[in-house]
Amino acid sequence: MAVTIRDEGSLSAPEATRLMAAVAANRDRVAFAALFGFYAPRLKAFLKRSGMTPSAAEDVVQETMLLVWKKASYFDPARAGVSTWIFTIARNARIDRLRRESRPAVIAEAFDPSDQPDAPVSGEQAIIAVEREDRVREALDLLPREQADILKMSFFGEVTQSEIADAIGIPLGTVKSRVRLALGRLRQILDDLK
Amino acid sequence: MIKHHPSDETLFRYANGSLESGPRIVVAVHVGACTACAERIAGFEALGGSLLHDIEPEDMEAGALDHVMAMIDTGEAGRGKAAPAQRLPRADVGIRLPEVLDDCGIGPWRWIGPGVRWSRVTLPDDDSANVMLLKVVAGRKLPEHTHAGYEYTHILKGAFSDARGRYGPGDLDEADDDVQHQPIVDKDGECICIAALEGQMKLSGFFGRLIQPLFGG
Numbered sequence: 218m219a220v221t222i223r224d225e226g227s228l229s230a231p232e233a234t235r236l237m238a239a240v241a242a243n244r245d246r247v248a249f250a251a252l253f254g255f256y257a258p259r260l261k262a263f264l265k266r267s268g269m270t271p272s273a274a275e276d277v278v279q280e281t282m283l284l285v286w287k288k289a290s291y292f293d294p295a296r297a298g299v300s301t302w303i304f305t306i307a308r309n310a311r312i313d314r315l316r317r318e319s320r321p322a323v324i325a326e327a328f329d330p331s332d333q334p335d336a337p338v339s340g341e342q343a344i345i346a347v348e349r350e351d352r353v354r355e356a357l358d359l360l361p362r363e364q365a366d367i368l369k370m371s372f373f374g375e376v377t378q379s380e381i382a383d384a385i386g387i388p389l390g391t392v393k394s395r396v397r398l399a400l401g402r403l404r405q406i407l408d409d410l411k
Numbered sequence: 412m413i414k415h416h417p418s419d420e421t422l423f424r425y426a427n428g429s430l431e432s433g434p435r436i437v438v439a440v441h442v443g444a445c446t447a448c449a450e451r452i453a454g455f456e457a458l459g460g461s462l463l464h465d466i467e468p469e470d471m472e473a474g475a476l477d478h479v480m481a482m483i484d485t486g487e488a489g490r491g492k493a494a495p496a497q498r499l500p501r502a503d504v505g506i507r508l509p510e511v512l513d514d515c516g517i518g519p520w521r522w523i524g525p526g527v528r529w530s531r532v533t534l535p536d537d538d539s540a541n542v543m544l545l546k547v548v549a550g551r552k553l554p555e556h557t558h559a560g561y562e563y564t565h566i567l568k569g570a571f572s573d574a575r576g577r578y579g580p581g582d583l584d585e586a587d588d589d590v591q592h593q594p595i596v597d598k599d600g601e602c603i604c605i606a607a608l609e610g611q612m613k614l615s616g617f618f619g620r621l622i623q624p625l626f627g628g
Contacts, residue, residue, distance in 0.1 A: 228464075246480070253476050258468030265469065275472055282479050287486065297453065301460025308428035308459065316432070316537055349457040350464065357461075372462060374429045400419035407454035 228255040230350065233299035241289035252299075253282050260307050266373040267311065277314055281307040298350045349407070356406035364399035371396055413445050415582040417563070422448060426455030433540035433607035436532075437563040439511045440605055441583040499533055504544060506568055506603055517544070526551040532605065541608040547571070550598045561609040562586050569602030571595060 233255070239248035257278050264274035284306050292302055357365045363385075370381055378396070382389040417425075417438050424430040425438050442448045499516030508517070516533035523529045526548040534540050547553070549569075563585055570579040573592040578584050586592070596602045 250476060253479065256463075257471050257475060259463055259466050261471055262466045262469040263463050266466075275475065278471065279475060279479050279482070283482050283486070286479075286483055297456065298460055300464040301453075301457045304459040304463045305456055307463075308426075312428050312432075313536070346453075349454065350461045353454065353457045353461045354465075357458075368458075369462060371423070372427050372458060374427055397420065400423055403458070404419055404451060404454065407451070407457075 228252075230298055230300075234294050237289060237292050237294075237299055237302075240286065241292060249286055252285065256285075256300075256303055257282055260303070263304075263373070264307065264311060268374065269311070273314070277307065277310050280314075281310045284310065294346065296346050298346065301350060352407060353403070356403050359406065360399055360402055364395055364402065367392060367395050368399045368403065413447070413581040414576070415578055415584055416445065416448055417441060417583050417585055419451070421563075421585060422451050423455050426452050426459060431540070431607075431609055432534055432537040433542045434561065434563045434609055436511065436515070436534060436540075436542060437565050437605055437607040438583070440509045440567075441565045441581070443509050443511050444581045445583075499535060502530065504530055504546075504603075508567075512605075515542075520546060527553075542605065543607075544603060544605055546601055546603045547596045549596055549600050549602075552595045553593060560587070562606060563609070564604045564606040567603045567605060569600045570597045571602050572597070 228251075233252065236245075236248040236252050239245035240252070260278040260281055261271075261274050264277050265271060269277065281303065285303060288306070292299070296302075297305070357368070360368070367381060371378070378392045379389055382392045385392075421430065421434070421438060425435060425442075430438065438448075442452060499514070501515075501517040502519040504517060504520060512532070514535045516531075516535075518531035518533070520528040520530050528546040530544040530546075532542040532544060534542065544567075545564075547569075563583065564578075565583045566578050566580050568580060570577055571594040572578070573594045575590070575592065578594075
């Protein structure tokens with residue numbers, strides 16, 4: 218049966234959490250298709266910005282979404298939002314792929330900290346996890362524009378710090394100190410959550 | 412009480428996936444013991460989540476969802492058939508190692524200098540990473556040295572001190588080639604660390620020089 222992909226323009230955090238719960242508890246394929254419709258095109262864009270070719274990005278997205286299905290029961294809304302959780306799976310799948318490409322003989326799964334058993338979450342932490350993505354967004358808005366931009370560019374890893382320096386026409390040292398400042402500020406804002 | 416943590420840049424690179432596998436596992440060992448750093452990484456990962464959520468989407472190829480659904484069907488049918496991963500040999504190094512190292516191979520202690528022993532740590536997914544355990548006897552003063560590139564050292568047992576301070580269990584020392592130091596291990600017991608070197612650079616630091624022949628350099 219062909220399943221149509223709806224390009225969902227938006228997906229709220231509570232809705233995404235509900236869909237994940239349906240996938241985990243009921244192996245709900247309609248819920249999975251909805252998650253796929255929202256996240257797959259965004260993962261593809263994300264991975265391309267990280268320097269992958271369109272076809273490699275397409276592969277890693279499919280691999281990531283397969284892992285979302287398989288690992289759905291590990292998703293814990295008390296620890297991370299759905300977007301953050303899916304991001305970490307894609308990050309690990311990307312690391313795994315880059316490693317396989319450089320060392321074809323190695324087939325072991327990538328080291329994945331998300332598989333490690335965690336300490337129980339306190340009620341207070343649970344509230345923080347839900348808020349974290351929103352707080353990060355607010356924090357980015359609070360940062361000076363040039364710091365936020367450099368942080369985003371660095372995060373995707375699409376360019377090296379030297380390339381950022383060349384592109385903006387500022388010395389490498391300035392890029393490094395801007396990244397350091399921006400990270401410190403972001404950390405401060407996130408630490409204030411506690 | 413943990414006093415020395417990875418830098419924000421290192422935690423950021425851990426979160427965005429650009430930290431090499433050797434330093435990555437040493438940072439993972441630290442994070443397993445340090446809730447403050449686990450929180451920080453969660454914050455930087457949430458940055459990844461929000462960037463993912465807000466990015467301009469790009470069309471997937473036609474049939475991508477069908478393809479994943481087909482893989483799901485195959486996976487469900489073949490569940491339980493996967494061969495168990497091959498276990499890497501693990502020598503007993505005399506201490507209980509953190510759980511994140513469970514899948515790593517651990518070599519036997521080897522003498523590399525007066526009062527200094529070394530054990531090779533092999534990552535299951537990247538056997539080229541330069542990761543090692545180091546054991547230094549109580550009271551040993553190491554020769555003054557600098558580092559080639561970045562060295563990440565997490566203290567598992569015991570402590571050492573240098574001009575920058577004292578490093579005890581749970582502390583992570585991130586040293587680049589600007590750091591010139593002469594560590595002294597505490598008098599009351601041996602010190603065991605897990606360390607990783609970044610890159611495949613020519614090793615010229617103190618540990619690096621000692622272990623270079625072992626890596627065939």
